[in-house]
Amino acid sequence: MIWNAVVVALITLGVGLILSLGLRALPTVRLQLMGLAALAVCLPLTVVLLSGWVMFHMGDDVKILAMLAASATVAMIGGLVLARSIASSIDSVRDAAVALSNGDLTVRAPETGPNEVADMAESFNEMAANIEELFDARRELVAWASHDLRTPLANMQAMLEALEDGLAEPADYLPALGDQVRALTLLVDDLFELARIDAGALTLELHAAPLVDVVSACIRGVSAEAVQRQVSLNSEVDSEAIARFVPEKVERVLLNLLTNALRHTPSDGAVAVRVEPDHDTVRVTVEDTGEGLDDEAERRMFDRFWRSDPARSQRGAGLGLAIARGLVEAQGGRIWAENRPGGGARVCFTLPAA
Ligand SMILES: Nc1ncnc2c1ncn2[C@@H]1O[C@H](COP(=O)(O)OP(=O)(O)O)[C@@H](O)[C@H]1O
Numbered sequence: 001m002i003w004n005a006v007v008v009a010l011i012t013l014g015v016g017l018i019l020s021l022g023l024r025a026l027p028t029v030r031l032q033l034m035g036l037a038a039l040a041v042c043l044p045l046t047v048v049l050l051s052g053w054v055m056f057h058m059g060d061d062v063k064i065l066a067m068l069a070a071s072a073t074v075a076m077i078g079g080l081v082l083a084r085s086i087a088s089s090i091d092s093v094r095d096a097a098v099a100l101s102n103g104d105l106t107v108r109a110p111e112t113g114p115n116e117v118a119d120m121a122e123s124f125n126e127m128a129a130n131i132e133e134l135f136d137a138r139r140e141l142v143a144w145a146s147h148d149l150r151t152p153l154a155n156m157q158a159m160l161e162a163l164e165d166g167l168a169e170p171a172d173y174l175p176a177l178g179d180q181v182r183a184l185t186l187l188v189d190d191l192f193e194l195a196r197i198d199a200g201a202l203t204l205e206l207h208a209a210p211l212v213d214v215v216s217a218c219i220r221g222v223s224a225e226a227v228q229r230q231v232s233l234n235s236e237v238d239s240e241a242i243a244r245f246v247p248e249k250v251e252r253v254l255l256n257l258l259t260n261a262l263r264h265t266p267s268d269g270a271v272a273v274r275v276e277p278d279h280d281t282v283r284v285t286v287e288d289t290g291e292g293l294d295d296e297a298e299r300r301m302f303d304r305f306w307r308s309d310p311a312r313s314q315r316g317a318g319l320g321l322a323i324a325r326g327l328v329e330a331q332g333g334r335i336w337a338e339n340r341p342g343g344g345a346r347v348c349f350t351l352p353a354a
């Protein structure tokens with residue numbers, strides 16, 4: 001009877017629709033498509049087997065035709081549903097990408113849908129977060145640089161106006177004007193050095209030599225400041241350690257590390273320099289007994305213009321360690337900072353051993 005065929009076809013259609021909607025719950029696009037293919041093949045087979053009784057009542061051709069029509073409809077509808085659900089999760093990633101390219105750096109894609117799309121959304125979100133962080137850092141950099149350039153200029157302008165208005169004698173302000181000009185010159189020199197490091201324009205000819213001369217020159221350079229701050233200054237140089245380096249550049253790095261260490265060590269504290277061989281490198285360590293490094297300092301102290309004092313009132317623009325990193329890396333070494341086990345900070349750099 002034709003009604004039997006209609007009933008079986010309707011049941012096939014119903015069960016098939018429910019199963020194909022259920023396919024969306026499978027975690028990956030691959031599994032979903034495989035499930036759909038399996039459904040399209042197995043459903044009519046199952047129905048044929050289960051509905052053997054129908055065969056006794058009607059011609060096979062009508063039954064098979066009905067079954068085919070039902071399973072084809074199921075496969076098509078299932079395919080459409082799946083395609084829509086996959087496409088909509090891809091669409092949300094695309095929308096996020098369009099928003100990002102239009103300048104909305106805070107946009108993130110929903111990490112839902114099949115695993116492949118969710119993974120793609122996760123990678124996209126990581127990329128967006130990195131871009132946002134880079135832009136923040138750049139904004140900060142420009143703000144800090146202009147602050148540090150503007151402060152001495154504003155000071156000089158105030159002094160010049162006071163002189164013009166006859167409120168002070170030139171001799172009163174000459175030393176201060178000289179200080180401001182020197183500070184500006186130092187800052188501009190540092191920016192120029194960083195620009196050369198960035199451009200890879202440093203032509204470094206490495207010489208093999210022991211580090212003892214460089215270390216003693218640096219110790220001599222900061223000994224007056226150490227005495228004034230009542231900080232003891234020690235060095236321990238392994239004479240076996242011969243490195244390949246450019247003396248002026250290493251001197252510049254070491255002087256900055258020593259100045260930083262002295263500046264962060266209270267009176268009666270100690271600053272020590274150690275030079276020792278370390279595998280195929282020579283390691284230089286500068287340790288102090290100061291306040292040490294908090295998490296942010298450890299993460300950011302090598303960033304340009306970064307300083308732990310947010311008022312930016314102390315000396316120094318926060319470029320010293322950025323330059324030190326550039327110079328050490330240009331000589332084939334590595335530089336890092338950590339806390340000293342007994343308290344205080346420790347900054348180390350390596351140079352290739354000769
Ligand atoms: N030995 C140290 N102990 C604690 N903090 C340090 C030490 N050396 C550097 N820092 C932190 O890192 C920042 C950046 O150092 P640096 O790049 O040399 O810039 P600057 O000396 O101009 O401040 C310093 O302002 C300070 O906050």
Ligand SMILES: [Mg+2]
Binds near residue numbers: 259260316321
């Ligand atoms: Mg410094």
